[in-house]
Amino acid sequence: MPLYHFATTALPADTIAPEMSDSNAATALKSDARFTHQDLSAGACVDxxxxxxxxxxxxxxxxxxxxxxxxxxxxxxxxxxxxxxxxxxxxxxxxxxxxxx
Known part of the structure; x- marks a missing residue:
């Protein structure tokens, strides 16, 4: 029964999301600013x-x-x-x- 634990546990409560990091993307965007003349490393949002x-x-x-x-x-x-x-x-x-x- 390979999927038994999906049916018998509180999956949303037991599942831990991985820690996310955008440090590599921010570093790449900061380096790219030399070529594009725009520093987009701070990110963007829906305003x-x-x-x-x-x-x-x-x-x-x-x-x-x-x-x-x-x-x-x-x-x-x-x-x-x-x-x-x-x-x-x-x-x-x-x-x-x-x-x-």
């Missing part, structure tokens, strides 16, 4: 602007309703995302997660 674009796209294709700002202080408007009729027709032919809703 409010990018998240706004993602949400605006999902609203634009009908995947989710537009968020409301009722009662939210400092609420921001979503950026204006243009999805052409041709793009919407093309999305109808895509299966899975990319499909137009």
């Amino acid at each position: 409010e602007e990018i998240m706004g674009r993602y949400i605006a796209y999902l609203v634009g294709i009908g995947f989710m309703p537009s968020p409301t700002a009722a009662g939210a202080s400092g609420a921001k408007n979503l950026p204006d995302i243009k999805i052409s009729p041709e793009q919407k027709i093309a999305l109808l032919r895509v299966g899975g997660r990319g499909a137009l809703v």
